[in-house]
Amino acid sequence: MTLSTKSFEIFCGTGGVGKTTLATARALNLSQNGKRVLLITIDPARRLKDLLGLQGDAVGEVTEVELLGSKLHALLMSPEKTIQRMAKKYNTPDLANNRIVQILSKPYGGMNEILSMVEVQMQFDSGSYDVVVLDTPPGAHFLDFLESLGKIRSFFDQNFIEIFSYLGQKTAKAGKKVFGMGIINRFISTGVRKLLGYLQNVTGAEFIDDFIQAIQIIYQSRDAFLKGLSLQDRLKSRSECNWFLVTSVEQGKAQEAVELRSHASHFIHEDHYLVLNKCLEQELKSWNPDESHLIQVKASLEGKEQLLKKKLNEVFPVVLEFPEVISLSPTDHIQHLTERWKSYAPQG
Template sequence: MKDFKKIEIFCGTGGVGKTTISASRAFSLAADNKKVLLITIDPAKRLRQLLNLKDQSEIVEFKNEKISFDVLLLDCKSSFEKILGSKVDNKILENLTSSRGGLNEILAVLEIQTQINRNIYDAIVVDTAPGKNFLDFLNSSKKINRFFNKTFAEAFNYITNQNKPGRFFNRIISTGIEKFLSYLESVTGQGFINDFLEAISILYGNREKFIDGLSVEKTLNDPAHSRWYLVTSAEHMKEVETKQIFDSIQAQMDTERYLIINKSWYNNLTSWQPKTARMKEFKKTIIKQEEIKTSISKKSNIETLTFPDLVTFDPIEQLRALQEYWKQTEKEL
């Protein structure tokens, strides 16, 4: 594995140490005097706990002795308000920009594009949401394209055009579905229809800003600028889900990829000679798990990186130790 990439993205199932590995990558790059931004788009914000940061939406500096890098705990609402240039005061948009809202991954893509445009970082390390949520991240550009489809945009402009006679409600009522709207409002609550139209109006009013963000897809899919890491763990029996994520990257991204097996005991266990039948079975099971995961990358001719299971309760010491393994990996590959 030579040098580093402008964008390095870490993905994987939950509970495999993905956030720790991505943070250690930022730690390692910063130790080599690179200007680094570490972004987490995981709603759980495990990174905040790992680096002992306050829960805030602006870029902050993490500093430990001689090592420092910038960190962004992605907050969808704050990112959305930055795009709009104003505060969000709409119930529907507030729900969509919540940590579990539908705009999470889309806003993450736009945030990455914003930071690329700023052009102040040597490397941007991205800690994605776990498991299947990662697939939403990959599909974000498709969602933006579908939502802002030209046909929909023209229809929206037509029904909201202030200069044309008759507002949207008048047209709907004239089509004979006034009762339906009345029923819908009785179910959803008074003002829902207005909130909905206002939300759509705000989104389409900022259509060009979303469309501009699609350019990040080219960067994410460019081997010269991006690298993807699929993180799994020797102790997790999630081969099927890991394979699904790996296949999604293979199908959608034509860029440099690595499989990382975290918390690996393989090198220690191969030389271990257990005495009891139970311990022999334990060794056999652990080795088999790692070999199954390694086979995923072998079939696709993708390099596998292994990181050991470190026994320490100090997260910073853990990052320092993993930093050394990154250096060792870079020398070996």
């Protein structure tokens, strides 16, 4: 079994199955094969931070790391840093300065997923990498990440954006800094108007002005956001993206993988790989217990795993097996799993 390298590789799956470890090992394997690799994690748990020794300022910046004697570029997503990069690249400094945008782009501020897509696209556009390997958050969060692409489109489809844009032009012409409530009143219902007025009063700050400005600024940066949409097609394409749906031999995890795939079937193309992690087969083969109850334990473990593999092979087009690494050290896990990736590397 060999795997061809594509421009994007996505690791997804439910919690704790080994996505981050396998993605890191894969990135390492590709870089050992001479590929220019960027490993991006949008996993809020940030296990990679410890694995790669990335601290403080390195979060949100592409950093060259050395792992097990190989060099690799890695990026731990930070939405705030992405906003700053967008502001710079698209020359829209207000994007980084507006208070509402700042709140939205905090981790868990609501723009995390959209900004991840924009970041992936910006990094790929830099032309510095042959492959971008993406480590995603567990289960349902991963679906949010994919669905963010649709959200970008619907946000910019809204007619109300045009209204805010119009308001902005009016105030710019009048040379005023503050947006007039008079114009807003014409467009919005009494209920909403009451609410806005109330917010204006209780915040004491220029909340409404900041809000309108935030919408305008985001709209001005729409090219950057919409570029994320072109990524959607690339990720869906067989020739551009390898999808690795990760699961492990633990109880119930495989069923979760089947369910996750059916939820995401409109994103994951047909040539995806199921990665079965933490297999015990090899270890069990070399284990020869004398005591009868241990012989039973061995037979039971082997039987369970064989049954699981048989079932998965019926449901998934390709199943890649990775062993349980008998060690407590995450670095050992990566090292052994990188070795395993070698056996799936393309020939020549």
